[in-house]
Amino acid sequence: MAVKKSSEKLKSILPSGKKDSSFFEQVHDVARQIPRGRVTSYGAIAAYLGTKMSARMVGWAMNSSFHAKPSVPAHRVVNRNGMLSGKMHFATPTRMEELLKKEKIKVVDDTVVDFEKKFWDPAVELSLE
DNA sequence: CTCCTGACTCAGC
């Protein structure tokens, strides 16, 4: 899985330039950087922010993303199983998979196909920069 | 200020 058991302790979280932005903004910022055709999980973002255990907050922040200024590609964020857990929170329950299909991402049974392959880990991608 | 909920995840049974 993306999150390697997290045996190691989270030391340096955000790269240089850490702001006192609210937890939400951090999540939004990371979510917006998800490349097209890629997906990530709440846990990955949570771990990147240093709250791997509290993946809930990520999803919660996503809810906030709707009223955020720049639209956040929440449809690219799914749970650890790659399942479209938050699709029901979109304008329409089918909106999420529709968007993902446009991203060339196959969605079957509300689950992203080849999720691992299309997985985008912020802790790695953003870390390497 | 206190209580509850929530787009998740892990551990236990």
Added chain:
DNA sequence: GGCTGAGCCAGGA
């Protein structure tokens, strides 16, 4: 091997 319970942090009532 599937389900339930508990943990997590932050915002809203």
